Amino acid sequence: MPTPSATPTRPPARRLIAAVVLVPVLAALALWAFAWPAARTAPHDLPLGVAGPATATAQLEQQLAQREGAFEIHRYADEAAARDAIEDRTVYGAIVVTAQGPELLTASAAGPVVAQTLQQAMTQQAAADGTQVRTVDVVPTPKQDPRGAALGASVLPLALAGIAAGSVVTLLRLRGPHAVTALIGSAALVGIVGAAIAHSWLGVLTGDWWAEAGTLGLATLAVSGAVAGLAALLGPAGIGITAGVVMLFGNPFSGASAAPQMLPEPVGTIGQWLPPGAGATLLRSVSYFDGAAAAGPVLTLTWWAALGLGAVLLGGALKSRTKSGEPVTERELAAVG
Structure with a gap:
């Protein structure tokens, strides 16, 4: 009388191990994909305009260059050119050097987080220099969605x-x-x-x-x-x-x-x-x-x-x-x- 063949155990064992290991791997991948970018949110070659006479903007550009890798500086002759660049989405904002002091142009519609980051950076810099910064939102977010x-x-x-x-x-x-x-x-x-x-x-x-x-x-x-x-x-x-x-x-x-x-x-x-x-x-x-x-x-x-x-x-x-x-x-x- 033939004896029944033994039930193979290796394939189910492999599937069990795969199921046990796969879920943690996927969880780790998802956590890395979502949490890592959020935890490292900061300017990385963020296009930023600087407008005004070269002699007046030189010190400002040096201060921005100290934040290595944070900003990609675009130079403009005046405020009108800087506004056009913001509306064309060439830059996310611009710092205009005027006789009354620095003026920050932002576009919250391009990203409220970016506008807030630029405003905080300029406020800190102005406090260190003993000046005040006037902020103008060139392209604001809609009234129904102010935070974007x-x-x-x-x-x-x-x-x-x-x-x-x-x-x-x-x-x-x-x-x-x-x-x-x-x-x-x-x-x-x-x-x-x-x-x-x-x-x-x-x-x-x-x-x-x-x-x-x-x-x-x-x-x-x-x-x-x-x-x-x-x-x-x-x-x-x-x-x-x-x-x-x-x-x-x-x-x-x-x-x-x-x-x-x-x-x-x-x-x-x-x-x-x-x-x-x-x-x-x-x-x-x-x-x-x-x-x-x-x-x-x-x-x-x-x-x-x-x-x-x-x-x-x-x-x-x-x-x-x-x-x-x-x-x-x-x-x-x-x-x-």
Whole structure:
């Protein structure tokens, strides 16, 4: 009488060890991704303007240079040129040397944290010099959102909407043009609904309505296309990979609540290469700065969306070719007969 073979114990043991180790590793990764940039928030080559006669600004530039690596100095002839640079998003603020004393120009709409940091730094410097600094907010945040919290809070919902749309398209087994149509349609609706809520209802976005809707939709499509595209090529595992990248790196590295230059390098740069960071930067530009400096984030989001949708079409074509090459089954023959 044959004896039953012993039940293998090694595979379950390996799965158990993997489950026990994987959770702490993911927790440590998430803690590092979210906590480390927050704990190291400070100016890192932050673009800052200095305006006034060269003889008057020389001492000021020397004082700023003592904070090595903090500021990237841009020189302007007068206050008008400095204001233009702020409105064009070339710099986050500017210090204007006048006969009455230094004047600080800020743009809280570009990042309230940045404006507060510049104001604190200038206040401390003025106290040491025995002078007073007058602060002018050139591009303020909306009255309905004076702390600028709403724009920073928009990053996570858009990322979740993109992940959800890409996952639904994958789980419903939509392929090729049908999947692309569903992704574009859902992203367009997200953009319209988002603009209706943030602009028309809450009043926290104040730019061109359709530009804001297009930004919200493009940011969603960049994520949903990447999710569905990688899933079309790798299977359901593609959903987890893309969602992990977006949530663990894209969200905390976006700089939406402060500014990319307030995050440690290379976190700020990486964040602008990912959809959440590019989407937040573009939304800030179209809502508060009439689209200034929007070209870079538009190209980034378009690149993500195009690659994602291209992967969706490629994955659908590969699956169709594989299916067409399969042998005909007896059931299919009977159905034909």
